[in-house]
Amino acid sequence: MSHGPAGEGSHAEPNLTPLLDVVLQLLMFFMMCVNFVNEQVNEDIKLPQSQAVKPMDKAEADYLFINLKPFNLADFQDRLPSDVLARVQDKFRDGDECILVPGKEPMRRNEMRIWLKQQYEDAKQIAEQRGEKNVNTAVVIRAHKEADYGQVFEILQLCKNVGYRRLMLRALTKNTPGGAT
Amino acid sequence: MTIRRKTESGPEPNLPVTPMLDMAFQLLAFFVMTYHPSDLEGQMELSLPSEAITQAKDKEDIKTDAPVDKDQDLKLTANITVIVRTQRDNVNTGLISGIALQDDSGTTPVDTLDKLREELKSRRATVENKENIKIQADSKLKWEEVINVMDVCQQAGFKNISFVPPPSGS
Numbered sequence: 001m002s003h004g005p006a007g008e009g010s011h012a013e014p015n016l017t018p019l020l021d022v023v024l025q026l027l028m029f030f031m032m033c034v035n036f037v038n039e040q041v042n043e044d045i046k047l048p049q050s051q052a053v054k055p056m057d058k059a060e061a062d063y064l065f066i067n068l069k070p071f072n073l074a075d076f077q078d079r080l081p082s083d084v085l086a087r088v089q090d091k092f093r094d095g096d097e098c099i100l101v102p103g104k105e106p107m108r109r110n111e112m113r114i115w116l117k118q119q120y121e122d123a124k125q126i127a128e129q130r131g132e133k134n135v136n137t138a139v140v141i142r143a144h145k146e147a148d149y150g151q152v153f154e155i156l157q158l159c160k161n162v163g164y165r166r167l168m169l170r171a172l173t174k175n176t177p178g179g180a181t
Numbered sequence: 182m183t184i185r186r187k188t189e190s191g192p193e194p195n196l197p198v199t200p201m202l203d204m205a206f207q208l209l210a211f212f213v214m215t216y217h218p219s220d221l222e223g224q225m226e227l228s229l230p231s232e233a234i235t236q237a238k239d240k241e242d243i244k245t246d247a248p249v250d251k252d253q254d255l256k257l258t259a260n261i262t263v264i265v266r267t268q269r270d271n272v273n274t275g276l277i278s279g280i281a282l283q284d285d286s287g288t289t290p291v292d293t294l295d296k297l298r299e300e301l302k303s304r305r306a307t308v309e310n311k312e313n314i315k316i317q318a319d320s321k322l323k324w325e326e327v328i329n330v331m332d333v334c335q336q337a338g339f340k341n342i343s344f345v346p347p348p349s350g351s
Contacts, residue, residue: 020202050332146325152327168226
């Protein structure tokens, strides 16, 4: 872009500074709005919608997330290292009950029981160190809408048997724009 | 702001705005593209499963702390049970195939969720326990449908919903 002499010697230049200001404002807005996906939350789970759900309590600190969905190999295809993938492929068929927990390979229910027991014991020790009597961890169950009632029920039962007293179910709030899938 | 003439004396501070704007636009485009307002997630606190489970538990090996089990307050005593049936085979995909209401007097079938809501509302006036209700669904029922039934129960005014184990063999 050359700024050649334009006739009388003065040339009109658009003033870009206010534009830049506005753009930076917008930029700031969108940066703030980026939702940093909570690592605990599995995006593959399509939650059912419900009108009865309440907004989450931010003050609550102790959550244990359990994600449940029918197994689908495509979910894992590009995400797991090949050796893990082979193991997973071996263990699950499409449509099987599959329990996903942050930081763990997909589990079956009996594996989950062992894991859950361990978690409970750990939580209990920590609670005792703090001088609390009970484990206050809330178990949050995020079940895929295609999951079976029986599976969810078994998991609830398991959590209860292990000793957790607070169970929560996650669902999407209805009437949100773009909520329909 | 006046445009100064080049011939004026003194060095002119010249901030190159254009490249900065270009970059800002790039970034803006990126964030606009990735902007994905996720649906609001909410949660339901669950009333713990009722007595049938506590009994079932004794058969299992997990017996970590006894006092918890004796916590009688956690058991829900509900007068009404909503029974939800389903079929899942090649044709049916786990949607609701039948709803029934069970109480002390017997079982009455209900056609739709809307009718269930009306029925629950009218029965709620008469039952002793106005907060609690139980849901017994078939094992193969889709979770989504269970949530729908829970919604209906809550709309009818029952706040504490508990689950009954699915009937065996379903």
